[in-house]
Amino acid sequence: MAIGRSCSLQILILNLIASNLYQSCESFLTPPSSIINPSKVKQVSWKPRAFVYEGFLTDLECDHLISLAKSELKRSAVADNVSGQSKLSEVRTSSGMFIPKGKDPIVAGIEDKISTWTFLPKENGEDIQVLRYEHGQKYDPHYDYFTDKVNIARGGHRIATVLMYLTNVTKGGETVFPQAEEPSRRRTPPKDDLSECAKKGIAVKPRRGDALLFFSLFPTAIPDQNSLHAGCPVIEGEKWSATKWIHVDSFEKNLDIGGNCTDLNESCERWAALGECTKNREYMIGTAELPGYCRRSCKVSLISGKSSLYVQREQRLKRMEVGQMQRRLVDYTKSLFMEGFLDAQFLQLQQLQDESNPDFVVEVVSLFFDDSEKLLNDLTMALDQPSVDFKKVDAHVHQLKGSSSSIGAQRVKNACIAFRSFCEEQNIDATLRCLQQVKQEYYLVKNKLETMLRLEQQIVAAGGSIPMIELGF
Numbered sequence: 001m002a003i004g005r006s007c008s009l010q011i012l013i014l015n016l017i018a019s020n021l022y023q024s025c026e027s028f029l030t031p032p033s034s035i036i037n038p039s040k041v042k043q044v045s046w047k048p049r050a051f052v053y054e055g056f057l058t059d060l061e062c063d064h065l066i067s068l069a070k071s072e073l074k075r076s077a078v079a080d081n082v083s084g085q086s087k088l089s090e091v092r093t094s095s096g097m098f099i100p101k102g103k104d105p106i107v108a109g110i111e112d113k114i115s116t117w118t119f120l121p122k123e124n125g126e127d128i129q130v131l132r133y134e135h136g137q138k139y140d141p142h143y144d145y146f147t148d149k150v151n152i153a154r155g156g157h158r159i160a161t162v163l164m165y166l167t168n169v170t171k172g173g174e175t176v177f178p179q180a181e182e183p184s185r186r187r188t189p190p191k192d193d194l195s196e197c198a199k200k201g202i203a204v205k206p207r208r209g210d211a212l213l214f215f216s217l218f219p220t221a222i223p224d225q226n227s228l229h230a231g232c233p234v235i236e237g238e239k240w241s242a243t244k245w246i247h248v249d250s251f252e253k254n255l256d257i258g259g260n261c262t263d264l265n266e267s268c269e270r271w272a273a274l275g276e277c278t279k280n281r282e283y284m285i286g287t288a289e290l291p292g293y294c295r296r297s298c299k300v301s302l303i304s305g306k307s308s309l310y311v312q313r314e315q316r317l318k319r320m321e322v323g324q325m326q327r328r329l330v331d332y333t334k335s336l337f338m339e340g341f342l343d344a345q346f347l348q349l350q351q352l353q354d355e356s357n358p359d360f361v362v363e364v365v366s367l368f369f370d371d372s373e374k375l376l377n378d379l380t381m382a383l384d385q386p387s388v389d390f391k392k393v394d395a396h397v398h399q400l401k402g403s404s405s406s407i408g409a410q411r412v413k414n415a416c417i418a419f420r421s422f423c424e425e426q427n428i429d430a431t432l433r434c435l436q437q438v439k440q441e442y443y444l445v446k447n448k449l450e451t452m453l454r455l456e457q458q459i460v461a462a463g464g465s466i467p468m469i470e471l472g473f
């Protein structure tokens, strides 16, 4: 007992001394935000090498990054209003924003801290990207390293990623490594508070101020396939994150190669005059992947040449665009449920669709269209007879009711129910009115479903995935 107490007392005193030393250094040597405390770092996984630094950012730093991203959004919205470039603002109003390196002392301080923690030079980093995820938004599993020449032309491979969480997320929004191996000595923490998506691997729960560092390359510089990671859908709350991608080499060098269309050899002009631009195109102008040496003398425009910088910017915009389309799809689909066009049956159909059957919903929906149009035709003819066979009419309506209910076309189904009651009464005027009603509802829902499926196609064509809709509203 006595030993235990004196031991812990000693530790207490040592801690006090240490923290005093620490504070006094802190107060006049370095700003408090750039001190790295290794004891706050926990290993998440060794394959890939992933670590979480608890409380890496202060509240002030988190709020600052969020407000920079928000004001950038606002600024571009206003600028576009003035110039009338609505297309651009459509792209920009989505959730991603890049914050220029060293934009202000707080951003520079964060970048210093990242460099100190990772032992990687600041110049190897890209601009910090701030992202906002709203309900249902996610990033599907992907790697941060690139395999194409264009993207590694500047700064080489991405070696590491620092992902900083700027807000707490009530539910979901975890970063998950589906192929990671758990460190052997660690007990698995309870996974109760993780979303289903996060349980599919080793997951990091977003917590305001925490930072996740993981490496996309092995120390041998070979891409580490275990670094596959995903952002789980946000189920409750709003997620803001800030990402710093770090390359093996300076990301600031070669900024102008191809980009401003310079000549990289003093003989370019002479060579161009000798017709080398066509004879020796690959060297002079370059390929789709790498810019050539004499782009200025060969008069290559920025766009057609596609410098790596240009391609990167294009990809960023595309990612943002996909995010925006996904949000539009979610909103549109929700409105179909709220206005009663669709019911839960439709969700069940969507859940039946998977990778082995990617066109399931489209197929079922087009069957429904064919079937309904045939039945509506039959109904129109049957009601057009001099003496109407109400039994037959009722049988058609019954069939239409069944097919609309199997797809969850609620309003068509309800119109059919009313229709059938008038068939029973053999009321010709009322049944004719019902037919008009059913037709109207059918063409409405057809139009809406087509719009929805078109949006889905656009998302897939742009390389995105269809967000899952949940009936939690």
Ligand SMILES: *[C@@H]1O[C@H](CO)[C@@H](O)[C@H](O)[C@H]1NC(C)=O
Residues within 6 Å of the ligand: 077, 078, 081
């Ligand atoms: C954008 O312009 C419209 C008129 O074209 C104006 O009504 C609106 O207030 C402007 N919005 C902003 C944010 O300036």
Ligand SMILES: *[C@@H]1O[C@H](CO)[C@@H](O)[C@H](O)[C@H]1NC(C)=O
Residues within 6 Å of the ligand: 168, 207, 208
């Ligand atoms: C975020 O969650 C942590 C606990 O996980 C809590 O200590 C902290 O106060 C929360 N921050 C905010 C801003 O809600």
Ligand SMILES: *[C@@H]1O[C@H](CO)[C@@H](O)[C@H](O)[C@H]1NC(C)=O
Residues within 6 Å of the ligand: 256, 260, 262
């Ligand atoms: C183009 O790049 C060259 C070389 O890097 C640089 O000296 C020049 O100022 C750049 N020109 C423009 C217009 O950016």
Ligand SMILES: *[C@@H]1O[C@H](CO)[C@@H](O)[C@H](O)[C@H]1NC(C)=O
Residues within 6 Å of the ligand: 264, 265, 266, 267
């Ligand atoms: C220009 O090209 C010549 C011939 O290939 C080469 O010897 C020279 O080093 C090049 N100059 C530069 C600046 O790359």
